[in-house]
Amino acid sequence: EPEVTQTPSHQVTQMGQEVILRCVPISNHLYFYWYRQILGQKVEFLVSFYNNEISEKSEIFDDQFSVERPDGSNFTLKIRSTKLEDSAMYFCASRATGAGELFFGEGSRLTVL
């Protein structure tokens, strides 16, 4: 069964460092998302991406964040200068249509020291 894959599974970084989280969505999907979940809390929307541009973004997704689809398969989330409060699990998700179910990856745990 096709699945969304994310790397790395866990990354530890120092405050102020840049981090890139990578995702390979399901191959025939056209809509891509990043969510984050601080331990024990809700799943928070960060950004949606379609047709090589951002569709929607949340207030969390400030200038420190960016997304990119550098080739036909990868979808990346970059955090330019990490803060302690960026520590969270980051989930990538994709779906085939704009009204369908989301398929989530297993997540990338980011720890900022």
Next chain:
Amino acid sequence: QQPVQSPQAVILREGEDAVINCSSSKALYSVHWYRQKHGEAPVFLMILLKGGEQKGHEKISASFNEKKQQSSLYLTASQLSYSGTYFCGTELNTDKLIFGTGTRLQVFP
């Protein structure tokens, strides 16, 4: 815009039923339901679209009251595997699925 879920937590014995509710203050295009087990990614359960279309797993049922912007997830004859946190997600006809705060369900033998 964040949907409100109730109750926050439910404790069941195997075989018991539960209802989880989700409400929004805005007119919804769709409601999604996902279950997340500890340390894992959310897994799709059900989607309910404006106009009545539904898609989901056979053993899961849910309702969507478009006028009240409310949805309910019905878990019947619960099994141990039903334990986890249930999230509803709502969309307002934009590409932005927002999740509620979750309902923690624990099923005991």
